[in-house]
Amino acid sequence: MPDRIVILGGGTGGTIAANRLRRSLPEGRADIVVVDRDDAHVYQPGLLFVPFGMAAPSRLVRSRARQLLRGVELVRHAVDAVDLGAGTVALDDGSTLGYDVLVVATGAALLFEETEGLTGPGWRRTVHTFYDMEGAAALAGALARFDAGHLVVDVVDMPIKCPVAPLEFLFLADWWLQRRGVRDRVRLTFATPLDGAFTKAVCNRELSGLLAKKGIEVVTELNTATVDGESGRLISYDGREVPFDLAVVVPLHGGASYVARSPGLGDPLGFVPTDPATLQSRAHPNVFVIGDAADLAASKAGSVAHFEGEIVAHNIVRLLAGEPLDARFDGHANCFIESGFGKALLIDFNDEVEPVPGHFPGPVGLPLLRESRLNHMGKLAFEQLYWHALLPGRSIPGVPSHMPTAGKRLAAAALAAGS
Amino acid sequence: MPVMTLAGTDVDVDAEGFLTDASQWTEGVAAEIARAEGIDELTDRHWLVVQVMRREFADKGTGPAVRALGKISGVGIAELYQLFPKGPAKMAAKIAGIPKPRGCI
Numbered sequence A: 001m002p003d004r005i006v007i008l009g010g011g012t013g014g015t016i017a018a019n020r021l022r023r024s025l026p027e028g029r030a031d032i033v034v035v036d037r038d039d040a041h042v043y044q045p046g047l048l049f050v051p052f053g054m055a056a057p058s059r060l061v062r063s064r065a066r067q068l069l070r071g072v073e074l075v076r077h078a079v080d081a082v083d084l085g086a087g088t089v090a091l092d093d094g095s096t097l098g099y100d101v102l103v104v105a106t107g108a109a110l111l112f113e114e115t116e117g118l119t120g121p122g123w124r125r126t127v128h129t130f131y132d133m134e135g136a137a138a139l140a141g142a143l144a145r146f147d148a149g150h151l152v153v154d155v156v157d158m159p160i161k162c163p164v165a166p167l168e169f170l171f172l173a174d175w176w177l178q179r180r181g182v183r184d185r186v187r188l189t190f191a192t193p194l195d196g197a198f199t200k201a202v203c204n205r206e207l208s209g210l211l212a213k214k215g216i217e218v219v220t221e222l223n224t225a226t227v228d229g230e231s232g233r234l235i236s237y238d239g240r241e242v243p244f245d246l247a248v249v250v251p252l253h254g255g256a257s258y259v260a261r262s263p264g265l266g267d268p269l270g271f272v273p274t275d276p277a278t279l280q281s282r283a284h285p286n287v288f289v290i291g292d293a294a295d296l297a298a299s300k301a302g303s304v305a306h307f308e309g310e311i312v313a314h315n316i317v318r319l320l321a322g323e324p325l326d327a328r329f330d331g332h333a334n335c336f337i338e339s340g341f342g343k344a345l346l347i348d349f350n351d352e353v354e355p356v357p358g359h360f361p362g363p364v365g366l367p368l369l370r371e372s373r374l375n376h377m378g379k380l381a382f383e384q385l386y387w388h389a390l391l392p393g394r395s396i397p398g399v400p401s402h403m404p405t406a407g408k409r410l411a412a413a414a415l416a417a418g419s
Numbered sequence B: 001m002p003v004m005t006l007a008g009t010d011v012d013v014d015a016e017g018f019l020t021d022a023s024q025w026t027e028g029v030a031a032e033i034a035r036a037e038g039i040d041e042l043t044d045r046h047w048l049v050v051q052v053m054r055r056e057f058a059d060k061g062t063g064p065a066v067r068a069l070g071k072i073s074g075v076g077i078a079e080l081y082q083l084f085p086k087g088p089a090k091m092a093a094k095i096a097g098i099p100k101p102r103g104c105i
């Protein structure tokens, strides 16, 4: 009897895990089943460009089934709950699916309702988001009409997917408003719960400098309690108010809602407690986690899911063979930061090493933590890599799962820590 | 790394005054950091939150952000702000003797 591996979620992480496992395990050895509620795989990094008319929504969506290798089954249902003791998954049609190994890859959910007023009066008129397709498309309409006033990008609380995306949005807005000749009539503000544009010292300095250069104001340590779209105000828990004409809000994130209905699986936010090295869940040895669904300190990013893929697949093969898990994830993340005017920065880091200047993946590679045209080309090329290398579960030549140190000016971080 | 003497104990702190070694923490250290932050007396509700911060740090290697702290501790966000007016996640972490929550990347 082949073992059955059930993967919950057919997004970035679930697709990568399924394809890597299919290549590692012959069909007689394991059945691989992916469960997702729909067949629309969205290239989420592309959402950033939709509000500026730089990407057409329909171009960012492909069939989930077609991203899965032959020999991987896609079950199109929503997950209702997991029973860890019985080793079964209940689906929304009342059926159940038994598993020998479970992979949780259901990502992060956007919890708009958790913030008072966010979806109240003004929603989709003066209050928008670009974190989902519907929101990004609606924001494109609102931006096209926006030619004067105060535009505020507000992050409700961490953690969020792709923590640099709100900054990228502001950099692009600055460029796009200039191109339309109305930048001088628009005030741009970034409101963040953090005490800087970014928490890591070297990167914070670079990004803060860029924000200042572009005339983008920053309001720090703002924890949004209420969004009042009617009067155009963000109100924080400590009583501060930020007025706006157009608010672009990144809502609170949590795990998928079925996690709360699955005793023992998740934490109070619905993320799944996970061993940061082996990517095995803390809930049960047969359960692994990949991508945004994990409670890890690592970034919630597609690049992270990609690097985790190799670790998860390797460790599941070991588990099925009765061998100890020996692959260890280091928190490696790699993000292009679009900065407008056809340029971008690149950061590469892990749990131990913060983003520093230098080159990636080695001394003659792309410049790190510095604006360049090459990085912008890299950001655009990432879309093709996503569909044709990441999702099929291939390693990208020269880009290892563990963070490379060659080419990095690591002394910069040490200096920053001492300063 | 600067060293500070709090409640008779030498503790290592970072540039912002967060302990860099959570094992050097004592309740006396907590009370003294709290006073310096403008909290004259730590109530049972403060201690509840401080305990949650230390437990989360031991489990996950970082303290939680505000919403998560609210859900995990069962103390509402509005009350967290009454208890720690300068920002619960940061202030409670400092008093709990753990590093500043990463909350980010």
Ligand SMILES: Cc1cc2nc3c(=O)[nH]c(=O)nc-3n(C[C@H](O)[C@H](O)[C@H](O)COP(=O)(O)OP(=O)(O)OC[C@H]3O[C@@H](n4cnc5c(N)ncnc54)[C@H](O)[C@@H]3O)c2cc1C
Pocket (backbone or CB within 6 Å): A008, A009, A010, A011, A012, A013, A014, A035, A036, A037, A038, A043, A044, A045, A046, A047, A048, A077, A078, A079, A080, A105, A106, A107, A108, A130, A131, A132, A161, A162, A165, A256, A257, A258, A290, A291, A292, A293, A300, A301, A302, A303, A304, A305, A334, A335, A336
């Ligand atoms: C605006 C934006 C910009 C971004 N930019 C970048 C970037 O530049 N670089 C980068 O690396 N990352 C970026 N990201 C982040 C990246 O897209 C995510 O981190 C990545 O997709 C996470 O993969 P995942 O598999 O964990 O979750 P997802 O890809 O979101 O997949 C989760 C899947 O689970 C399914 N699911 C959820 N609940 C259920 C249920 N109950 N039943 C059945 N199925 C369910 C969903 O339908 C979905 O398909 C960005 C994200 C956003 C929103």
